[in-house]
Amino acid sequence: MASRLVLRIQERYEKLTSGEQKLAQLILDRQDDILTHSATAIADMAGVSKATAARFFQHLGYADFNEVKLQAREERNRTEPYEYSVTNSEQIAMGRTIGAHLELELKNLTKTFEELRSDKVRDAAELIAAAPRVWVLGFGPEEGFARYARLLFSRLRHSVMILGINQGSWAEDLAMTGPKDVLLLISLPPHQTLLKPIINYATTSRLNVITITDRTSMLEAQRYSRIVLPCHVSSFALGPSHTAVSSAIRLLAVTYAAQAGKTAQQRAEIVASIHEELGDID
Numbered sequence: 001m002a003s004r005l006v007l008r009i010q011e012r013y014e015k016l017t018s019g020e021q022k023l024a025q026l027i028l029d030r031q032d033d034i035l036t037h038s039a040t041a042i043a044d045m046a047g048v049s050k051a052t053a054a055r056f057f058q059h060l061g062y063a064d065f066n067e068v069k070l071q072a073r074e075e076r077n078r079t080e081p082y083e084y085s086v087t088n089s090e091q092i093a094m095g096r097t098i099g100a101h102l103e104l105e106l107k108n109l110t111k112t113f114e115e116l117r118s119d120k121v122r123d124a125a126e127l128i129a130a131a132p133r134v135w136v137l138g139f140g141p142e143e144g145f146a147r148y149a150r151l152l153f154s155r156l157r158h159s160v161m162i163l164g165i166n167q168g169s170w171a172e173d174l175a176m177t178g179p180k181d182v183l184l185l186i187s188l189p190p191h192q193t194l195l196k197p198i199i200n201y202a203t204t205s206r207l208n209v210i211t212i213t214d215r216t217s218m219l220e221a222q223r224y225s226r227i228v229l230p231c232h233v234s235s236f237a238l239g240p241s242h243t244a245v246s247s248a249i250r251l252l253a254v255t256y257a258a259q260a261g262k263t264a265q266q267r268a269e270i271v272a273s274i275h276e277e278l279g280d281i282d
Contacts, residue, residue, distance in 0.1 A: 039065035112244040
């Protein structure tokens with residue numbers, strides 16, 4: 001789970017000076033150093049002055065580095081069962097497991113939507129409305145959620161496609177993209193190596209990238225995305241939870257439908273009538 005220090009850095013990163021951003025990146029890469037190093041040592045590792053470090057922590061809302069270290073120590077001592085730690089043997093009993101799972105998923109949803117900015121969701125919906133084409137991309141477990149997003153949006157608008165739906169068709173699909181197209185990227189760690197060249201091509205081709213990712217990947221995603229919708233994905237085991245990710249996709253689709261109004265409604269009615277004609281849904 002992202003610490004409060006990391007969340008503050010992510011929220012204020014663009015407003016930091018270049019020196020403060022160097023320090024911010026060091027902390028994001030080596031969060032445990034807060035507990036084991038002094039402010040002077042951390043400033044030296046980042047190649048900035050002690051004064052820059054002091055201003056950096058003050059810009060984040062802390063009185064001084066001691067307050068930062070105290071907060072980090074408190075968070076470490078809480079020992080919440082987040083991230084990908086396997087459930088211990090005492091929690092194997094079904095009732096305990098279900099209750100703990102429910103509590104963690106509710107916390108993921110609550111924190112995600114408490115922190116999600118409604119204006120960002122509206123802006124993302126506007127980009128989708130203005131896009132000639134919408135491309136959806138997800139790797140590994142996120143591929144299924146990319147298909148889910150494509151299904152939702154294809155009920156509301158035309159030209160919604162999965163990027164790389166056929167194996168080995170990346171170049172052909174990318175050749176069909178163009179300026180102002182939207183790339184809806186659903187990506188959680190570990191991120192695939194193929195993602196970087198695809199993003200580079202999308203940036204060069206002036207696609208508008210909307211990224212749904214986890215809080216710890218938010219800062220990196222902001223470098224190539226027009227809009228980032230971060231989610232809490234804590235879990236007991238088997239990789240990140242996708243509960244909040246799925247809900248964020250649906251929220252974006254509902255927001256787009258509200259903005260598109262009659263156009264989206266007519267599209268949905270046409271799709272429903274085709275299903276009725278085909279007789280493929282009871």
